[in-house]
Amino acid sequence: MRKPEQELADIKSMMERSTRFLSLSGLSGVMAGIYALIGSGMAWYWIEGSQSLGASPISNHFDLLNRLLILGSVVLILAIGTAFIFSRKKSQKNAHKLWTSASKRFMSALFIPVIAGGLFSFGLIHEGYFSMIPAATLIFYGLGLINASHFTINELKNLGLIELIIGLVAAFHPEIGLYCWAAGFGMAHIIYGAMMYYKYDR
Amino acid sequence: MKGSYDKAFENVVRLRVMSILMVNDQVDFNTLKDLLEVTDGNLASHLKNLEKQEYIQVEKSFVGRKPMTKYEATGEGKTAFQAHLDFLENLIKENKT
Numbered sequence: 199m200r201k202p203e204q205e206l207a208d209i210k211s212m213m214e215r216s217t218r219f220l221s222l223s224g225l226s227g228v229m230a231g232i233y234a235l236i237g238s239g240m241a242w243y244w245i246e247g248s249q250s251l252g253a254s255p256i257s258n259h260f261d262l263l264n265r266l267l268i269l270g271s272v273v274l275i276l277a278i279g280t281a282f283i284f285s286r287k288k289s290q291k292n293a294h295k296l297w298t299s300a301s302k303r304f305m306s307a308l309f310i311p312v313i314a315g316g317l318f319s320f321g322l323i324h325e326g327y328f329s330m331i332p333a334a335t336l337i338f339y340g341l342g343l344i345n346a347s348h349f350t351i352n353e354l355k356n357l358g359l360i361e362l363i364i365g366l367v368a369a370f371h372p373e374i375g376l377y378c379w380a381a382g383f384g385m386a387h388i389i390y391g392a393m394m395y396y397k398y399d400r
Numbered sequence: 401m402k403g404s405y406d407k408a409f410e411n412v413v414r415l416r417v418m419s420i421l422m423v424n425d426q427v428d429f430n431t432l433k434d435l436l437e438v439t440d441g442n443l444a445s446h447l448k449n450l451e452k453q454e455y456i457q458v459e460k461s462f463v464g465r466k467p468m469t470k471y472e473a474t475g476e477g478k479t480a481f482q483a484h485l486d487f488l489e490n491l492i493k494e495n496k497t
Contacts, residue, residue, distance in 0.1 A: 200412075202488040202489075202491045202492050202495075203492060205415065205488050206485075206488055206489070206492075208412065208415065208416065208419075209415065209416075209419040209485070210419075212416045212419035212420055212435070213419050213420070213422065213423045215435055216419075216420040216423060216424055216427070216431075216435050217423050217424065292434070298431070299424055299425065
C-alpha cells in the first residue's frame with residue numbers, strides 16, 4: 199500500500215483534472231490581443247481625428263460613439279469566435295470533447311460577470327459616463343477570469359488580476375483609459391496567450 | 401477507527417476512476433481513458449470490476465453510429481469511497497499524534 203498522503207493527493211489531482219476545462223488555446227489569447235490592439239489603434243485614430251477636425255461637436259460625438267460601439271462589438275465577436283475555433287481544434291487534436299461539464303462550468307463562471315459588465319457598460323453609456331467604460335469592461339472581465347480560473351488552468355487567475363489592476367488604474371485615470379484598454383485587452387492577452395502556448399500547446 | 405479500508409480501491413486505476421466519478425455526474429469511456437492515460441483493455445477490466453461490486457453503473461447508448469458508454473457512481477460506491485477516504489484521513493491523523 200502506498201502512503202495515505204500520496205493516495206489522497208492522487209485522488210485530489212484526479213478530481214481537479216476531471217473538472218477543469220483544459221482545451222483553452224493559448225494562440226486564441228494572442229489573436230484576441232492582436233484584435234484588441236488593432237481596435238484600440240482605430241479608436242485612437244477616430245478620437246484624435248474628431249478632436250482635431252473641430253466639426254459640429256454633437257453630431258460628431260454621436261457618430262463617433264456609434265462607430266466605437268460597432269468597433270468594440272466586432273473586436274469582441276472576433277475574439278470569442280477565434281477562441282471557440284482554436285479551442286475546438288485543440289480539443290479535437292487531443293481527442294477531448296469540447297462540451298464537457300468542465301467546459302460548461304468554465305463558460306458560466308466567465309460569462310456571468312462578463313455579460314453583467316457589458317450591460318453595466320451600456321448603463322454607463324446611457325447615463326453619459328463614457329470615461330468609465332474602459333475601467334468597467336476591464337474590471338468585470340478581470341473578475342470573470344479570476345472566477346473562471348477555478349475551472350481551467352490556474353494561470354488564468356493571474357491574467358484576471360492583471361486586468362483588474364489595469365481596470366482600477368483606468369478608473370482613477372480615465373484620460374488614459376484607451377491606453378489601459380489596449381494594455382489590458384491587447385498586450386496582456388498577447389503576453390499571456392504566448393506563455394500559455396509555449397507551456398501547454400506545443 | 402472511523403472509515404474502512406476498501407480492497408476495491410487498492411488498485412490505483414480503480415481509485416482514480418472512483419475519484420473522477422465522485423465529482424462528475426457521468427463520464428464516458430474515452431474521457432476516463434484520456435484522464436487516466438491507460439490502455440483500453442486495462443481500463444475496461446477495472447471498470448468491469450467496479451461494476452461487479454455495484455460501485456458504478458453503466459449506461460450504453462449511440463451517438464450517431466458510434467457507441468457511447470457512460471459511467472456513473474452508485475450511492476453504494478460513493479458511500480464506500482467516502483469510507484475509504486475517512487480511513488485514509490484518520491490514518492494520517494493517527495500517524496501525526
